[in-house]
Amino acid sequence: MSQFNQAGAPEESNKNKPIIYWVIIAVLLVACIFLFVSKNKMSEENDLNSKRMQGQLDSVRTDRASLQSDFDAASAKIDQLVSQNAKLDSNMQKDKEEMLAMQQKIKSLLGNSKANASELKKARAMINQLNDKTAQYEARIAELEKENGVLTNKNVVLTKERDSTVTQNIAIKKIGSVLHASNIRMEPIHKKKNGKEKETSKAKKVDVLRVKFDIDENRIAESGTKQLFLRIVGPDGTILSTTTNGSGKMTTSKGDQISFSIMKEISLIKEQPVKDVVVDWNQEGDFARGNYMIEIYSEGYKVGSGNVTLK
Structure with missing residues (x-):
């Protein structure tokens, strides 16, 4: 009885081998599928992160270009007003110096190629402040021009009166100098x-x-x-x-x-x-x-x- 059992054990073991193989193959297949899915998911996440970073970079570039355009417009306006004011009022020298100093700070920020969104936001706030100062400066110039226009009209009247008086005096002197x-x-x-x-x-x-x-x-x-x-x-x-x-x-x-x-x-x-x-x-x-x-x-x-x- 025992001999029969001993002879039947190897046969039963051989029958179990295909099952083990299929189990191993299934495990490997599942592992491959898992790795494949994980890799695809990671690739998708990398692509998404890459697109997100590219979008941020594009946004920064767009903001920088927009800020540069606004800054150039503000700078041109300031140059025009400074030139215009040079003939009007020396008392506005302090305002002019403040605007020029702010202009240099903004220029330095925009000139930094590594400037981040926070720094560009700061530049935007400074440009808005600069535009406000420019508007006030321009309003003051308009006021001075109006005052100067009134003074100019008065001077024209006074000049005409003076010239008329001078002409009359010259005529009187000329007639008076005629010999008799x-x-x-x-x-x-x-x-x-x-x-x-x-x-x-x-x-x-x-x-x-x-x-x-x-x-x-x-x-x-x-x-x-x-x-x-x-x-x-x-x-x-x-x-x-x-x-x-x-x-x-x-x-x-x-x-x-x-x-x-x-x-x-x-x-x-x-x-x-x-x-x-x-x-x-x-x-x-x-x-x-x-x-x-x-x-x-x-x-x-x-x-x-x-x-x-x-x-």
Whole structure:
């Protein structure tokens, strides 16, 4: 009986071997499936984490670009306002320095390529603060420009009034500096063969028509050489004119061009009269009978006149 049992044990053991193998295979298969699922799940989590990190990086880049754009706009505005204010109010220097200092801090933050979201958030807050200061600064400039506009209008009015007064004073001074001739005499002179001169009233004997006059004292006219223009009007109403006497054209105070017969220069001393100014008119031909009139001009103004009649 015992021999039979001993012979049957190996046979039963051999029958159990396939079951063990299948169990092992099943365990290995489950393990492979577990590892495969775990690996896929881990890969999915890695992809998800990678996408999340990439999204964060993209967000940071977008925020940085947006901040840089806003900062550039704020900086440009500040540069414009600082330039504008340089002409308006030196008292705003402190505000300008604060904005420029804040501008440098923001620039430093944005220039850091490793800046995180927290630092960029800080930069955003500073940009908002900078924009607020810029708005206040701009409002103050507008106020100053308005005040300056009022002052400018007042200055324009004052300048016009001043210029008008100056113009009037110049005109008054110019008129006041015009010389005045007095004691005007016209002497027809006959020159004898012996060189002596004799006054005559006969036209055919006149060799020189001599004009004498005084220049009165003038307290405005400056000392120096002054030009006097004499117009001698003949009996026929024409202005006597010869090239030898330097006849030509002169401009009156009204801007008109008129002929003159002869020009005389005198030396004037301020506040002193000039006595016995002598001007000789030498005629190329004979003097006609009739009335001769003399007009004396200074600075374009008629300052005296006289006449003489030749028979």
